[in-house]
């Protein structure tokens with residue numbers, strides 16, 4: 224079990240995360256938040272690439288910094304920007320990393336074959352990676368983090384640069400891996416985690432807003448989400464009065480999907496909220512976005 | 518016989534198992550011992566992983582030998598080497614090989630694209646760096662010995678004395694550089710340190726030749742021996758820190 228115990232992170236004078244409290248059991252966790260919310264910051268601390276300014280991170284009750292190489296031995300990590308040696312083939316790079324991860328040659332060989340097949344790179348194992356597309360590189364990244372069969376697998380925006388087909392394939396791979404390990408994956412794309420995550424974690428204003436199942440989080444908006452037709456003449460006023468989450472145009476009419484405290488008009492259709500609705504609602508007026516340095 | 522056997526309090530089988538397993542786990546704990554950790558690491562990784570950039574290292578060393586030799590030869594007209602005490606030269610230039618290794622191949626660059634991937638592995642860059650620096654220092658010692666032997670063809674030098682002098686200079690410098698590397702990750706600082714060392718020694722030997730030589734030559738052999746051993750021990754301590762550093766918590 225992995226526990227984030229009251230962790231804060233400060234970059235100089237800038238507070239990136241404040242008193243984060245989280246617990247992870249085996250399963251998939253989706254760390255869902257917009258750009259600049261602090262996903263990478265949190266993930267780098269879990270990967271021991273950075274250290275909390277306050278608080279600590281415990282794996283089975285021991286601080287991960289004290290566990291040192293014993294923790295890294297059970298850790299798999301895919302950084303947001305996966306670095307590689309351009310002149311290496313995936314096979315060579317994986318052999319190199321497998322050695323650093325403490326695998327012996329024959330185990331490594333078998334594992335690398337399995338993993339390259341799993342990510343669909345079995346035909347290009349000996350090609351130099353400088354000739355690879357972004358999606359192919361990302362798949363090498365996914366293979367590399369599974370080398371040591373980690374108990375804690377963290378992925379920072381793993382689907383960036385993957386096309387829809389590859390995203391679907393990636394979700395399938397993750398689900399197949401989730402049985403006996405903790406998987407934490409960060410993203411700002413709701414559909415990446417909606418269908419596969421056991422729990423969703425949302426960070427807002429440097430704090431944990433939710434750690435809950437998709438269903439529970441979606442229920443936050445139950446009874447408050449509606450769709451209705453609005454004529455072009457009424458459009459501006461409607462926008463001022465309600466928080467619009469989605470809109471589409473049908474002939475002369477606009478159809479708005481919006482949040483309201485309660486149903487005020489007969490014509491309003493109550494709709495079942497999705498995770499995406501909550502995401503858009505929650506971050507509608509988010510200051511981290513406007514205030515972020517990026 | 519049987520009687521005396523009974524008198525000895527003999528631990529239960531379960532106890533034995535437990536004790537054996539604690540002894541094993543503690544004995545197997547690779548952090549317990551610096552040397553055994555390095556040895557295990559070498560056995561698991563092998564030369565080609567730890568020195569992934571071996572060809573680059575060789576190229577750099579050859580290139581720098583060519584450059585330095587060329588430089589010394591062309592400076593030969595300017596500075597009259599014969600006026601220089603050969604031991605001054607040895608003391609001043611002994612850390613140069615080590616410096617080149619440490620400057621170019623410390624492999625600890627946060628800007629490197631693969632940094633994050635390599636850093637989360639069981640054997641990460643800290644541990645590779647510790648192994649490499651130790652190897653570099655020993656190789657530098659050998660290179661220095663070869664240079665001393667080379668000098669002996671031309672000058673009358675006491676090899677043991679020259680070797681100790683060169684090694685104390687090497688490890689004194691290595692200790693300073695290593696501790697700088699532990700806390701400051703800037704190449705500029707390393708460069709300044711190197712320039713400082715060379716310039717400091719050259720200037721000291723030029724402007725207060727008498728005192729410099731007295732210090733250098735009046736120090737008895739066994740003191741140099743102690744300096745070598747002492748600085749080597751401190752150097753190892755630094756490497757140990759690199760290997761199992763708790764200061765990691767502070768850097769972020």
Ligand SMILES: Nc1ncnc2c1ncn2[C@@H]1O[C@H](COP(=O)(O)OP(=O)(O)OP(=O)(O)O)[C@@H](O)[C@H]1O
Nearest residue numbers: 234239257258259260261262263264265515516517
């Ligand atoms: N090294 C740093 N020094 C100073 N500020 C930083 C540093 N790294 C991140 N930040 C700031 O901390 C905040 C959180 O950044 P972080 O990279 O963790 O966000 P993120 O959720 O991963 O964003 P993205 O989705 O764009 O990757 C941002 O405002 C960012 O500008």
Ligand SMILES: [Mg+2]
Nearest residue numbers: 262263303379
């Ligand atoms: Mg990020």
